[in-house]
Amino acid sequence: MTQQPIDGAALLAEVEQFHRRFNVFPREAAYVAVTLWDAHAHLVDCFETTPRIAFLSPEPGSGKSRALEIIELLTPRAVSTVSASANALYRLVGSADGLPTVLFDEVDTIFGPKANADEALRGFLNAGYRRIGGALRCVGDGSQQNAQVFDSYCAVAMAGLGSLPDTVLTRSVIVRMRRRARNEKVEPYRQRIHMKQGHALRDRLARWADQVRGPVSEAWPEMPDGVTDRPADVWEPLLAIADAAGGDWPERARAACLELINASQIDDKGSIGIRLLTDLRDHVLTGLDRLPTVAILDRLNSLDDAPWADMGGRPLDSRGLSKMLREYMTSDNTPVVARNIRTTGGVLKGFYAADLEDAWSRYCPPPTPA
Numbered sequence: 001m002t003q004q005p006i007d008g009a010a011l012l013a014e015v016e017q018f019h020r021r022f023n024v025f026p027r028e029a030a031y032v033a034v035t036l037w038d039a040h041a042h043l044v045d046c047f048e049t050t051p052r053i054a055f056l057s058p059e060p061g062s063g064k065s066r067a068l069e070i071i072e073l074l075t076p077r078a079v080s081t082v083s084a085s086a087n088a089l090y091r092l093v094g095s096a097d098g099l100p101t102v103l104f105d106e107v108d109t110i111f112g113p114k115a116n117a118d119e120a121l122r123g124f125l126n127a128g129y130r131r132i133g134g135a136l137r138c139v140g141d142g143s144q145q146n147a148q149v150f151d152s153y154c155a156v157a158m159a160g161l162g163s164l165p166d167t168v169l170t171r172s173v174i175v176r177m178r179r180r181a182r183n184e185k186v187e188p189y190r191q192r193i194h195m196k197q198g199h200a201l202r203d204r205l206a207r208w209a210d211q212v213r214g215p216v217s218e219a220w221p222e223m224p225d226g227v228t229d230r231p232a233d234v235w236e237p238l239l240a241i242a243d244a245a246g247g248d249w250p251e252r253a254r255a256a257c258l259e260l261i262n263a264s265q266i267d268d269k270g271s272i273g274i275r276l277l278t279d280l281r282d283h284v285l286t287g288l289d290r291l292p293t294v295a296i297l298d299r300l301n302s303l304d305d306a307p308w309a310d311m312g313g314r315p316l317d318s319r320g321l322s323k324m325l326r327e328y329m330t331s332d333n334t335p336v337v338a339r340n341i342r343t344t345g346g347v348l349k350g351f352y353a354a355d356l357e358d359a360w361s362r363y364c365p366p367p368t369p370a
Contacts, residue, residue: 009247029256073198108160128152
């Protein structure tokens with residue numbers, strides 16, 4: 001008996017509503033992104049990349065684990081863990097049962113400030129984002145060892161406190177969770193009741209995925225203006241899913257893409273180097289063409305909600321500032337270095353805005369309108 005085609009737009013709407021019953025996300029865009037991510041897990045073999053999705057919050061009790069629990073019901077071959085070795089995960093991905101969906105709770109215990117970063121696990125998360133990724137390992141006994149590549153490409157969702165390494169964040173759709181307000185209500189989640197409902201949606205997603213697998217594999221979705229490079233890699237699978245579903249999903253997906261990318265740039269400010277460049281542009285050298293190093297440090301260290309006054313237990317100093325800025329280039333492709341600045345009190349070392357303009361244009365997010 002031939003099965004009737006599934007209305008993808010209507011099915012995604014049901015998945016979104018299922019999340020809304022149990023999850024309170026901070027932005028409407030997050031419901032769109034999470035729904036599309038659930039669907040993409042069923043089609044991960046169609047894409048060159050699989051975006052990670054990261055639920056992060058500053059405090060416990062913000063709904064991160066519940067978000068993973070609902071995703072677990074809706075995605076194929078879901079494996080939930082709070083502790084795993086990279087070797088175990090490589091073998092899980094290589095299983096004949098098919099690609100898993102890995103759900104990693106309490107990921108801050110691996111990458112957080114009190115943890116010793118697990119480079120092998122970080123390598124799994126980074127390499128598995130792209131289909132061609134993997135780990136090269138020697139297998140065998142004694143001298144009878146051979147090099148073998150272990151695949152790591154699979155869908156991964158994470159939840160944790162604080163933040164994550166830049167290499168993981170830039171491969172992720174980021175949802176900044178927060179505790180529910182008193183007026184934000186959710187339906188109590190009962191696994192014995194709701195597992196069957198979630199699995200029914202999961203099975204329908206799987207059937208719809210088979211229905212659109214061919215077109216999705218050939219899709220090259222149009223990106224919103226300004227979305228390029230790594231953000232485009234992250235969002236391409238989700239936009240392809242939205243286009244395949246039709247209805248209002250293509251429009252909603254592109255609006256969510258822009259909103260969440262812009263939010264991540266504001267919230268995370270990239271690496272510590274990009275944070276330094278951005279603070280120099282927006283708070284230190286504003287309206288100035290040059291400034292002595294001593295004045296730059298005074299302004300940086302007085303900024304609220306900035307890391308400069310406590311860099312490993314002491315304020316940023318002239319040596320640290322020079323070392324960080326030397327990593328960036330001027331428009332002449334020479335390192336940004338301190339130069340002489342003539343003042344009424346003599347000649348002091350400092351930095352010129354003109355030397356930083358090229359780095360500002362390449363690395364910093366657009367200035368916030370006044």
